[in-house]
Amino acid sequence: MISKEDCFKFLRNVIDATLSTVDENGNPQSRIIDIMHIEDEKICFLTARGKHVYHEILNHPQVSYLCLNNNKTVRISGEAHKLEDQKYWIDLMFDENRFLNNVYPGDARYVLEPFCIENGEMEYFDLTQKPIYRKSFTLGKGKITPKGYEITDECIECGTCFELCPQKAINEGSPYEIMKEHCLHCGRCFENCPTTAIVKL
Numbered sequence: 001m002i003s004k005e006d007c008f009k010f011l012r013n014v015i016d017a018t019l020s021t022v023d024e025n026g027n028p029q030s031r032i033i034d035i036m037h038i039e040d041e042k043i044c045f046l047t048a049r050g051k052h053v054y055h056e057i058l059n060h061p062q063v064s065y066l067c068l069n070n071n072k073t074v075r076i077s078g079e080a081h082k083l084e085d086q087k088y089w090i091d092l093m094f095d096e097n098r099f100l101n102n103v104y105p106g107d108a109r110y111v112l113e114p115f116c117i118e119n120g121e122m123e124y125f126d127l128t129q130k131p132i133y134r135k136s137f138t139l140g141k142g143k144i145t146p147k148g149y150e151i152t153d154e155c156i157e158c159g160t161c162f163e164l165c166p167q168k169a170i171n172e173g174s175p176y177e178i179m180k181e182h183c184l185h186c187g188r189c190f191e192n193c194p195t196t197a198i199v200k201l
Contacts (some may be wrong), residue, residue, distance in 0.1 A: 012035065017065050018066045019033040031053060037092060041140050062075075072126045122136065149198050152197050
């Protein structure tokens with residue numbers, strides 16, 4: 001079983017992550033922005049005031065972060081906001097991530113602004129297991145968004161979904177049940193159910 005703390009360790013060990021934003025034209029933008037600090041379930045990062053991403057976050061603070069290592073991912077979705085006391089946070093993150101001093105030496109560091117995501121959702125996804133494993137966590141006051149599929153009481157227990165599931169993530173029963181922690185969200189069961197008893201969440 002993976003814990004929220006395990007996910008935080010994963011993020012700090014990998015560091016490199018893809019941050020996705022939306023630009024002024026509504027187009028998605030993605031770039032590598034390292035996760036610099038995690039504290040009290042706050043995911044902290046830096047970016048320079050002159051960069052497009054800085055203005056994208058200010059104009060559309062809903063962002064997504066994705067970190068990948070050895071077919072295991074942690075995805076974070078939430079609202080990013082600028083942290084107060086800029087100098088404190090910049091100095092703290094430079095102390096924890098010494099390589100930054102080569103990129104922004106001396107006082108050049110203060111062209112950066114600190115941001116954090118503190119209310120959102122975090123999902124761990126592991127493709128190295130059989131069946132695959134996923135688990136969602138809240139960050140701060142965030143909520144978990146239901147995803148995947150569910151078998152309703154319209155199920156006639158024909159076993160079609162049970163036979164077709166590529167991860168064998170369905171339990172026989174009355175009705176049959178999808179084990180959400182092992183579901184790929186591929187929709188194969190949904191597409192082949194003869195009574196449309198499976199609904200998309």
